[in-house]
Amino acid sequence: KYYFQKQGRNPTDVELETLAQTWSEHCVHKTFKGRIKLGETTIDNLLKSTIMKATEELNKPWCLSVFVDNAGVIDFDGRYALCFKVETHNHPTAIAPFSGAATGSGGEIRDEGATGRGSKPKAGLVGFTVSNLRIPGYEQPWETDFGKPGRIVNALDIMIDGPLGGAAFNNEFGRPNLLGYFRTYEEQVNSHNGVEVRGYHKPIMLAGGLGNIRTDHVQKGDIPVGAKLIALGGPAMNIGLGGGAASSMASGQSNEDLDFASVQRENPEMERRC
DSSP states (O other), rough: HHHHHHTTSOHHHHHHHHHHHHHHHHHHHHTTTTEEEEETTTEOOOHHHHHHHHHHHHOTTEEEEESSSHHHHHHHSSSEEEEEEEEOHHHHHHHHHHHHHHHHHHHHHHHHHTTOOOOOEEEEHHHHHHHOOOOOOOOOOOOOOOOTTTTTTOHHHHHHHHHHHHHHOOOOOOOOOEEEEEOOOEEEEETTTEEEEOOOSSEEEEEEEEEEEEGGGGGGGOOTTTOOOOSSOOOOSSSOOHHHHHHHTTHHHHSSHHHTTSOOOHHHHHHHHH
16 A cells, blocks of 8 residues: 555556455465464464474475475485475365366476476375265264355365366376375364354365476576566466465355356366476
């Protein structure tokens, strides 16, 4: 606001969209990296004081790149190193399980390939945590129907279409999907807010994998002035837009049509060419 007041103009629609995405929790992690107070305890930057702190204190020489690139890199044999990456794609998988899980795998492949000055994705993993499945004709005694928001897919359909989407993208890209996990959880519990239902109506969709990279390619280096940048792919259209902001909202805060439009559509062939 101060910047545009100083410029004496309103932001353009492109600038507003850029700010909405880049300043979302998905991209900046304002909560994860913010100051959290729990009783008398104050944690300044939860990410740095837990996960990053443990890695930095271990300070292993074979950790070649951590928390600075698209994937972590550890040494293998001196000449080659291994890239490891695991991320989530929860919001898109709740809205459109096949495409959500497929593009979760596709995004993780991109992160591996974009590590350092380029690596080779080798093997993938996908995982899912959802609420009770309530399989018709096979409902279990503990599976109470608590209902769900209309904008998201039920747990059973997520577990039918989600794994298919993740497997399809990996296979069509040419990378075997070797690992995975699946679990369900949903129950009514007593809490300080009274009785509440806890579960994974908005699922956890885990996309991960590993690749290899030459050790002399681990650090990106500087891009020279005048370097050519190449963009491959089709027109954006009204799909895959606003995903960062949409996934940073609490479920139900955004427009249902915008939720669906924010889900990317998979194109493993194009990613393979890139």
